[in-house]
Amino acid sequence: MAFLVAGTLQVASLLADARQSLERKGKYSLQGPRVALTLSTPEVSASTVAVLEAVFRTLGFECCQRTEASVQGFLGELAGFRSQLDGLGGPVGCALVALLAPRGQLGQPQQLVRELSRCRALWGRPKVFLLLSSAPGGALERGAFLTGLSRLCGRCRHWSLLQLLTEVFYRTTEESEATYCPVFRSSLRGTLCLGDVEPWEPKLEPSPRAQYDLSGTRAALLLSVIRSRPGAKHDVEALGSLCQALNFKITLRTNPTAQAFQEEMVQFRECLDALSAPVSCALVALMAHGGPQGQLLGADGQEVQPEALVQELNRCRALWGCPKIFLLQACRGGHRDAGVGPTALSWFRRWLRASPTTPSHADVLEIYTDAQGSASRGPTAGSSDQADILMVYAAAEGCVAYRDEKGSDFIQTLAEVLRADPGGDLLELLTEVNRRVCELDVLGPDCPERRKACLEIRSSLRRPLCLQA
Structure with a gap:
């Protein structure tokens, strides 16, 4: 005893x-x-x-x-x-x-x-x-x-x-x-302030550099495979409603093939370059099944690399120096994360009102940089045409992205958080989204045991990004 x-x-x-x-x-x-x-x-x-x-x-x-x-x-x-x-x-x-x-x-x-x-x-x-x-x-x-x-x-x-x-x-x-x-x-779940000063208290030092100017046209491209993806329609509705509230002009395409993913991105870029008015921000949501190596699967089952879609938008002249946001709701592999931490009896867990585990990929910040500031190739750090990009993955590398008949935890939580505080710094808001997603216990359709999910946020933003003044 x-x-x-x-x-x-x-x-x-x-x-x-x-x-x-x-x-x-x-x-x-x-x-x-x-x-x-x-x-x-x-x-x-x-x-x-x-x-x-x-x-x-x-x-x-x-x-x-x-x-x-x-x-x-x-x-x-x-x-x-x-x-x-x-x-x-x-x-x-x-x-x-x-x-x-x-x-x-x-x-x-x-x-x-x-x-x-x-x-x-x-x-x-x-x-x-x-x-x-x-x-x-x-x-x-x-x-x-x-x-x-x-x-x-x-x-x-x-x-x-x-x-x-x-x-x-x-x-x-x-x-x-x-x-x-x-x-x-x-994959941080909260604000990390190493200076022992509350970041929400009145600031005594200069604020960060002026945020991105979003006074120009905002454009959103939503590409979603709905076929054989229960709940995908709810994600499209939630994201479309959010983008509309944030004054994005929306282009929606459902059930694109792998080739159509690429073609729609090319057309989106060309339309932005053809605008006479200035463009200030682009948001692209890619929602589909994912392959074992992080590929996107079109409605025809063929693969398209999300990096190729990112590179296509990077060629947009109208978006030079402007933020480009990518939301990827897709699996990046087949691993189901059981989480890390102690295991408690179920009654004890309910009494504490806390999940006893956190995702094993959570609470990590990786910074990739070059000592001399010279151009570098690769998926982690690169030349200046890789700047001003924000990519948010619904799952950690190699892991399953969960979704049910009500939609995905990522998209639904994102819409909830941004609607509650549309004027907040987007990186901090996404960190809050990750915190809420990490606290959930998810039950996949082919997995009888509860699992954990964790977002991955990649950023080369050079200014604070607030979607509403």
């Missing part, structure tokens, strides 16, 4: 820690030590590491470790770091991992992200990854990104980290003569 009581109390403690990690208004509390780890290859200069460590200290990280290793040794070093954190005996407030290597050597860092996500001490806590690269064979030196980050993090401590990164992205493209734009990927 004593063992049962002790176990129940331990579960209660862990659940309370998880609930407290997101305080009022969805802000991470960061209770516990902040720890930072820098993993760098031998090419990295001492000056770059010194700048990083100064930034870490400014942001309140008490423990800053540095290890020099080959890229192949990063995973082992990170596994040791995870074990070290789990050995602390209590929750960690926040972890920041900087990965520094010549461009192209890191490849796909998701294995490193997953390794740290296994850390019990970081369950429900933010995990930040900074992936900093340079030209192959070149030394990593301080560039526009690190310079801007070090300048802002000390005097703009009331900003959320997403606000701060958006401003740094602008300065990076300006100082590098518009040859490069960083990008971040976020």
Whole structure:
């Protein structure tokens, strides 16, 4: 009996820690030590590491470790770091991992992200990854990104980290003569403010750069496969009503084939370029079944790559320097996430009014940037024509996107949140959408056990984006 009581109390403690990690208004509390780890290859200069460590200290990280290793040794070093954190005996407030290597050597860092996500001490806590690269064979030196980050993090401590990164992205493209734009990927569930200042209190420092000017034409393209997708009509209705309320001119196409996805995007781009009035924003919603590698499946079952559709809109001259929003309601693989965290008895779970698990992909922020601000190719960071893009995926990479007869959790929650606060910063609103989606327990049609879902938000926005003044 004593063992049962002790176990129940331990579960209660862990659940309370998880609930407290997101305080009022969805802000991470960061209770516990902040720890930072820098993993760098031998090419990295001492000056770059010194700048990083100064930034870490400014942001309140008490423990800053540095290890020099080959890229192949990063995973082992990170596994040791995870074990070290789990050995602390209590929750960690926040972890920041900087990965520094010549461009192209890191490849796909998701294995490193997953390794740290296994850390019990970081369950429900933010995990930040900074992936900093340079030209192959070149030394990593301080560039526009690190310079801007070090300048802002000390005097703009009331900003959320997403606000701060958006401003740094602008300065990076300006100082590098518009040859490069960083990008971040976020599954955060709340506002992350590392400066120990409430971001909603009166601001004593300058506000972020003026937001995007949305006084011109706003255009929305909704492409949805409804056939054999129960609830898809409700998503179309909710999104169409939301776009109308936000003054978007809407083009709707249902049941497009794979070829029609591409053709509709081309026609959408050409129509925008042909407008005599200025265009200020474009929103594209892609709703369909998804393939095992994140492809979209047209009504004919054929595949189309969403990246090709993004690139097509990037060619639009009328949208240069304007925000381009992509909403993707589709599966990105077949994995069903059971979540991470302790398991409680059902009555105990109901008593606490909290789900005992969070999605295993949640609470992660990955920042991809280049040390010298030179052009880079790839899906994570690129040249300036990749700037001003916001992509929101209904599922994490490799995971199922859930939907039922009432519609999808992503689209329905998005409409609910934006209708309640249409004038809020869109990145912060999307973070709130993710928080609500992550709290849900979903039951798929072919899965008898409840599973978790988590959004992925990718942004290269360079200004705050508010859809209503």
